[in-house]
Amino acid sequence: NAGVMQNPRHLVRRRGQEARLRCSPMKGHSHVYWYRQLPEEGLKFMVYLQKENIIDESGMPKERFSAEFPKEGPSILRIQQVVRGDSAAYFCASSPQTGSPSYEQYFGPGTRLTVT
Amino acid sequence: GENVEQHPSTLSVQEGDSAVIKCTYSDSASNYFPWYKQELGKRPQLIIDIRSNVGEKKDQRIAVTLNKTAKHFSLHITETQPEDSAVYFCAASWMDSSYKLIFGSGTRLLVRP
Numbered sequence: 001n002a003g004v005m006q007n008p009r010h011l012v013r014r015r016g017q018e019a020r021l022r023c024s025p026m027k028g029h030s031h032v033y034w035y036r037q038l039p040e041e042g043l044k045f046m047v048y049l050q051k052e053n054i055i056d057e058s059g060m061p062k063e064r065f066s067a068e069f070p071k072e073g074p075s076i077l078r079i080q081q082v083v084r085g086d087s088a089a090y091f092c093a094s095s096p097q098t099g100s101p102s103y104e105q106y107f108g109p110g111t112r113l114t115v116t
Numbered sequence: 117g118e119n120v121e122q123h124p125s126t127l128s129v130q131e132g133d134s135a136v137i138k139c140t141y142s143d144s145a146s147n148y149f150p151w152y153k154q155e156l157g158k159r160p161q162l163i164i165d166i167r168s169n170v171g172e173k174k175d176q177r178i179a180v181t182l183n184k185t186a187k188h189f190s191l192h193i194t195e196t197q198p199e200d201s202a203v204y205f206c207a208a209s210w211m212d213s214s215y216k217l218i219f220g221s222g223t224r225l226l227v228r229p
Contacts, residue, residue: 033216042205042219043160056214091159095215103148103167103215107159 002027004094004108005074012114013082021077021111025094032075033105034067037089049075082115089113118143120208122220130228135196137223139206140188146208149182149189150217154203163204164191196227 005024013019025032030051035043048056049069060067064082069075079086089112093105119142129135141149147168152160166173166180166189173180177196182189193200203224207217 035217035219042221043217045216045218048214048216056216059216093217103209104150104162104165105215105217106162107152109159 004092004106006090006092006108006111008111009109010112010114012116014116015083016081019079019082019086019113021079021090021113022074023077023092023094023108024074025092026096026106029094029096031095032069033093033095034075034077035091035093035107037091037110039088043091046077079113082113084115087113087115118146118208118210118213118218120206120218120220122206122223124223125221126224126226128226128228129196131196131198133196135191135193135200135225135227137191137204137206137225138188139190139208139220140186141208141218142187143208143210144184144187145210145212146187147211148209148215149180150207150209151178151180151191152205152207152219154205154222156202160205193225196225198227198229201225201227 032049034046037043045059047060047067064080066078089110091107091110093107122139150165153163154160166182177194179192203222205222206220
């Protein structure tokens with residue numbers, strides 16, 4: 001009964017490098033949400049994806065950030081040319097229903113990105 | 117867009133007392149209101165949720181109330197225990213917004229033994 005999986009759990013990057021964060025939803029879930037949590041703050045929505053489709057990216061920064069959820073494999077959140085302000089915990093959540101999303105979202109353990 | 121405000125930001129109670137955390141939302145289209153508990157360094161865990169067609173929901177020591185007219189909802193924890201100490205987040209969601217969760221800023225609850 002595997003839950004939402006994320007890797008790596010911790011990621012250290014120097015300024016200017018690329019960060020790739022992976023999320024595997026719960027078995028049978030085909031809806032993935034990414035959220036960012038800055039230190040000592042709440043969670044902010046970034047992007048919502050279904051398999052092979054970006055549905056809502058209204059929370060994504062306009063530059064350097066991209067996301068995908070291919071037909072096979074995990075969802076990827078990619079941050080190019082990282083800056084210190086990107087240091088945060090990145091959580092993904094998956095939603096139970098396949099045809100249309102359901103309200104409940106279950107979170108993965110998060111990836112803690114540190115930019116040095 | 118939707119905005120969720122949460123109060124208080126910190127709350128300290130004696131073990132056995134009750135704790136109440138309040139949230140208000142701005143978009144009347146919101147119809148799903150979950151509460152998450154987050155321990156230090158851990159993932160947010162869904163502890164209870166309520167939908168707009170219900171005014172109150174209870175699960176053992178935890179209850180949530182919703183006032184749609186006033187656009188606010190509250191989390192009530194009774195008989196608090198030290199293990200209830202954590203950060204609690206409220207959130208709001210609605211169908212036309214892709215069901216994305218808009219979170220409050222969090223309440224740090226400390227239960228003193």
